[in-house]
Amino acid sequence: MSKRVFYTVLFLAVCSILGIVAVQTFWLNKAFNLKQQQFEYEVSVALLNVTDRLCEINQSELPDDPIEKLSSNYFIVNLNNSISPRVLELILLEEFTKREMDQAFEYAIFDCTDQTMVYGSYLSTDEMRVRTDDFPVLDKDEYYFGVRFPRMRSYVSGEMDIWWFSSIVLVLVIAFFSYALFAIFRQRQLSEIQKDFVNNMTHEFKTPIASIQLASYAISESLSNENRFKQYASIIQLESERLKNQVDRVLDITSLEGKVIDLKYESCDLIQLIDEAIQRVSALLDQSNGNVKVIESDKKININVDKFHFENVLVNILDNAIKYCVKQPLIRVELEQRKNKVLIKVIDNGIGMDEGVNRRIFKKFYRVTNNDLYSVKGFGLGLYYAKTIVEAHGGSIEVESNLSGSTFLITL
Numbered sequence: 001m002s003k004r005v006f007y008t009v010l011f012l013a014v015c016s017i018l019g020i021v022a023v024q025t026f027w028l029n030k031a032f033n034l035k036q037q038q039f040e041y042e043v044s045v046a047l048l049n050v051t052d053r054l055c056e057i058n059q060s061e062l063p064d065d066p067i068e069k070l071s072s073n074y075f076i077v078n079l080n081n082s083i084s085p086r087v088l089e090l091i092l093l094e095e096f097t098k099r100e101m102d103q104a105f106e107y108a109i110f111d112c113t114d115q116t117m118v119y120g121s122y123l124s125t126d127e128m129r130v131r132t133d134d135f136p137v138l139d140k141d142e143y144y145f146g147v148r149f150p151r152m153r154s155y156v157s158g159e160m161d162i163w164w165f166s167s168i169v170l171v172l173v174i175a176f177f178s179y180a181l182f183a184i185f186r187q188r189q190l191s192e193i194q195k196d197f198v199n200n201m202t203h204e205f206k207t208p209i210a211s212i213q214l215a216s217y218a219i220s221e222s223l224s225n226e227n228r229f230k231q232y233a234s235i236i237q238l239e240s241e242r243l244k245n246q247v248d249r250v251l252d253i254t255s256l257e258g259k260v261i262d263l264k265y266e267s268c269d270l271i272q273l274i275d276e277a278i279q280r281v282s283a284l285l286d287q288s289n290g291n292v293k294v295i296e297s298d299k300k301i302n303i304n305v306d307k308f309h310f311e312n313v314l315v316n317i318l319d320n321a322i323k324y325c326v327k328q329p330l331i332r333v334e335l336e337q338r339k340n341k342v343l344i345k346v347i348d349n350g351i352g353m354d355e356g357v358n359r360r361i362f363k364k365f366y367r368v369t370n371n372d373l374y375s376v377k378g379f380g381l382g383l384y385y386a387k388t389i390v391e392a393h394g395g396s397i398e399v400e401s402n403l404s405g406s407t408f409l410i411t412l
């Protein structure tokens with residue numbers, strides 16, 4: 001699948017998810033409103049029956065439009081006569097129970113004489129207690145009582161079980177779908193990284209193989225000339241050694257995958273370890289006319305590490321400091337001991353990295369995909385190896401970088 005097709009499919013998939021979420025939200029909202037209207041209708045009919053029965057008791061006429069809806073959960077009922085709280089309470093309970101409206105409500109009666117709401121009670125068909133909440137007083141001179149349903153929203157929500165169920169199913173479907181998309185995305189990234197790795201490896205192996213081929217061909221041509229014979233034989237030796245090192249390096253690093261690393265701890269003099277690492281990059285240093293300066297701590301530092309792996313870590317960092325530098329490489333290695341911690345700083349004057357890159361360079365196979373850099377050889381495994389080893393020692397490795405150089409900090 002081409003990059004363009006992949007991103008178009010990804011875009012359409014995300015759009016369809018958003019579309020489904022929007023449609024579900026729309027219908028959920030609509031269903032809630034419908035349920036709420038249905039509830040208001042049921043309350044109005046029940047209150048109309050209550051009014052009718054109260055008028056019958058008082059032998060008065062039913063007023064026109066006695067029910068007023070002040071909000072979706074607060075209703076006012078206008079009457080021509082005074083109201084007995086005990087009778088009202090009983091009739092309200094009866095009418096609501098008859099209509100299977102088993103939710104809590106509170107009521108209050110307006111007292112025309114001192115213009116206040118009185119006899120406020122909080123009732124429910126399953127519980128009964130007095131509430132101190134004040135009911136709003138309306139600017140009216142006639143008798144009226146107010147009924148409020150404080151838990152109306154949760155009651156209406158509770159009536160929407162099927163809608164909640166379908167929403168949960170939808171959330172699950174979206175979660176699985178997103179996970180599948182993420183997995184496809186990740187898989188694609190991995191396959192691109194793998195492609196880069198194979199390209200790099202082919203490039204890295206091609207040169208020594210070509211040199212070996214040429215040298216062996218030349219050997220067969222110059223068997224009579226001992227000097228030339230030796231020269232070509234040494235090229236074969238050197239290049240096959242280089243080839244072996246590359247293969248070993250890749251195998252070493254990939255074999256760390258998912259395993260508990262078996263570290264062979266020994267006490268080492270840090271300065272000596274650094275000197276040995278510098279020795280191993282001396283050929284590269286000579287080639288680029290570079291220099292490594294070690295700033296020692298006041299005291300001699302001994303560390304308990306796996307010498308083989310830890311030296312490889314230092315070699316990888318020094319190797320990068322030389323490789324990723326376009327001028328004369330000037331590298332400083334600073335050592336410091338703080339309480340029970342040892343800090344090793346490797347500061348270079350190389351090309352540095354962007355901020356976004358800093359976090360990713362420790363990932364397996366990661367290389368900065370700047371075309372100019374591909375002239376610099378590598379597999380994108382050196383820093384992954386460094387991080388894996390330092391962390392296996394219980395330490396940490398960090399990088400700070402800008403376009404005038406990078407500083408790698410190992411804390412043990």
Ligand code: ADP
Nearest residue numbers: 320321324352361367368378379380381382383
């Ligand atoms: P490799 O060097 O084989 O590509 P590494 O894992 O050692 O792999 O490094 C990963 C990437 O981090 C490199 O491709 C390079 O872009 C960047 N990098 C590492 N060290 C430095 C450095 N000292 N200066 C600038 N860039 C660096």
